[in-house]
Amino acid sequence: MWSALTAWFHRLASPPHFYRFAGRLIPWLTGITVLLLLVGLYRGLVIAPADYQQGESYRIMYVHVPAAWMSMFIYMVMAVAAAIGLIWKIKLAEIIAHSAAPAGAWFTFLALATGSLWGKPMWGAWWVWDARLTSELILLFLYLGFIALQSAIPDRQAAARAGAVLALVGVVNIPIIHFSVEWWNTLHQPATLTKLGRPSMHPSMLWPLLIMALAFKTYFFTTLLVRARSEVLERERDSVWVHDVLTGIPAERSPL
Amino acid sequence: MSSLAAFFHMGGYAFYVWSAYGLALVVLTIHLVNTLQQGQRVRRELMRRLRHGRTTP
Numbered sequence: 023m024w025s026a027l028t029a030w031f032h033r034l035a036s037p038p039h040f041y042r043f044a045g046r047l048i049p050w051l052t053g054i055t056v057l058l059l060l061v062g063l064y065r066g067l068v069i070a071p072a073d074y075q076q077g078e079s080y081r082i083m084y085v086h087v088p089a090a091w092m093s094m095f096i097y098m099v100m101a102v103a104a105a106i107g108l109i110w111k112i113k114l115a116e117i118i119a120h121s122a123a124p125a126g127a128w129f130t131f132l133a134l135a136t137g138s139l140w141g142k143p144m145w146g147a148w149w150v151w152d153a154r155l156t157s158e159l160i161l162l163f164l165y166l167g168f169i170a171l172q173s174a175i176p177d178r179q180a181a182a183r184a185g186a187v188l189a190l191v192g193v194v195n196i197p198i199i200h201f202s203v204e205w206w207n208t209l210h211q212p213a214t215l216t217k218l219g220r221p222s223m224h225p226s227m228l229w230p231l232l233i234m235a236l237a238f239k240t241y242f243f244t245t246l247l248v249r250a251r252s253e254v255l256e257r258e259r260d261s262v263w264v265h266d267v268l269t270g271i272p273a274e275r276s277p278l
Numbered sequence: 279m280s281s282l283a284a285f286f287h288m289g290g291y292a293f294y295v296w297s298a299y300g301l302a303l304v305v306l307t308i309h310l311v312n313t314l315q316q317g318q319r320v321r322r323e324l325m326r327r328l329r330h331g332r333t334t335p
Contacts, residue, residue, distance in 0.1 A: 067299075068285070078289035085302040125309055132305045136298040143294050241306060245313045252317040259324055268321070268328055 035114045037254045038263040044247040051244040058237035066230035073227075082140040088235040090133035092242060093161055094196055096126035099246075100168070101193050104186035113257065114250075116182040119189065120172060121249035125242050127165035134158055145209045153202035154210040157195055164192040178257070 033039050066084035073080035100122040107116035137155070138148045149155065168185050175181035203212045223231070258264045288295040 063299075072289060077291065079291040079294055081288070081295050082298040085298055089302070124312065128305050128309045132302055135301055139294045139298045139301075143291055245309060248313050248317055252320040255324065256320045259327065264324070265328070268324055 035112055037114065037258050037261075040114055041251055041254050041263075041267070044251050048244060048247050048251075051240050051247070055237055055240040055244055058233055058240060062230050062233035062237050066234060070227050070230050071224075076144060079140065079143050082136055084230055084234045086133060086136040086140055087231060088238040089129045089136060090158070091235055092238045093126060093130035093133050093158065094199060095239070096122050096129060096242060097161065097164070097189075097192070097196060100126060101189045104182070104189040107182055108186040108190075114254070116178075116186075117250050117253045117257070118246070119185065120182070121246055121253060122242075123165055123169050123172075124249075125245055127162060127169065129238070129242075130158065130162040130165055134162065141209075147209075150209055152208040152210060153206040154199065154208055157199040157202050160195055161192075161199060164188070164195060168192075 034043060062084065067081060070081070072078050100119050103115045103122065104119035106112055107119060134155070137158075141150070142148050168188055171188055172181045172185045175184055200213075202208065203210050255264055255267065286292060286296075
């Protein structure tokens with residue numbers, strides 16, 4: 023069982039297999055993403071009742087909270103992939119880390135901006151320098167630093183290594199973001215789902231949140247696979263299999 | 279007020295709610311377009327290399 027799993031993993035990590043496997047997965051992921059987005063938006067904007075304290079403004083939660091979850095989730099994907107690339111020199115892991123960063127930066131920006139749009143009517147302020155908001159802003163800078171660092175180093179291996187070190191050092195920020203609402207005084211409301219005991223949200227409000235969170239996840243994985251596929255193609259451009267992919271004919275029968 | 283108007287009114291929070299959803303749409307679209315354009319750029323460049331015969335596998 024274990025050896026079958028590792029064998030599958032090694033096969034997947036080989037660029038041509040990944041290229042084909044991801045290519046088959048992308049249409050399915052796209053369809054699931056569209057479906058989840060439509061259902062999530064409908065249930066979140068139309069079906070879910072208004073909040074007894076925050077009225078209709080709480081509906082911002084259905085984009086804000088999934089975006090904030092994604093900002094941390096993508097960082098962990100990026101950091102783990104970067105670590106695998108650093109330790110085992112697996113090129114595909116480096117590619118995954120590099121391809122995950124832009125989506126992470128965008129979701130972090132979205133979490134901050136929608137939080138601002140929620141904070142203004144509820145707190146009376148677009149921004150406060152509390153621990154949650156500040157650590158999330160630092161997360162945005164970590165993503166931007168990772169992207170800038172990798173694009174500034176022309177040598178691919180050195181770029182991957184430097185990016186991995188930055189990503190791993192930045193991991194310390196993730197628990198700080200998560201626990202910031204418990205460790206420091208803040209206006210930001212505490213976690214509703216992960217606190218001990220049962221979630222304190224009614225199912226009619228909870229389901230759209232979970233569906234939207236899943237939709238953002240499948241959206242991320244779709245774009246991640248598209249990006250990683252392109253980068254695999256570029257890095258392997260001198261290999262026979264890329265030649266075959268581009269021409270649609272096996273190399274030995276190719277006129278070129 | 280019709281129910282559709284009430285829906286767009288969002289209990290007086292229309293600006294904040296629709297700005298948040300609009301922004302989400304814009305962000306997801308920009309990232310998607312960037313992703314697709316990157317793929318097109320790579321494939322165009324590789325096809326160009328191929329035509330100029332610089333790839334000899």
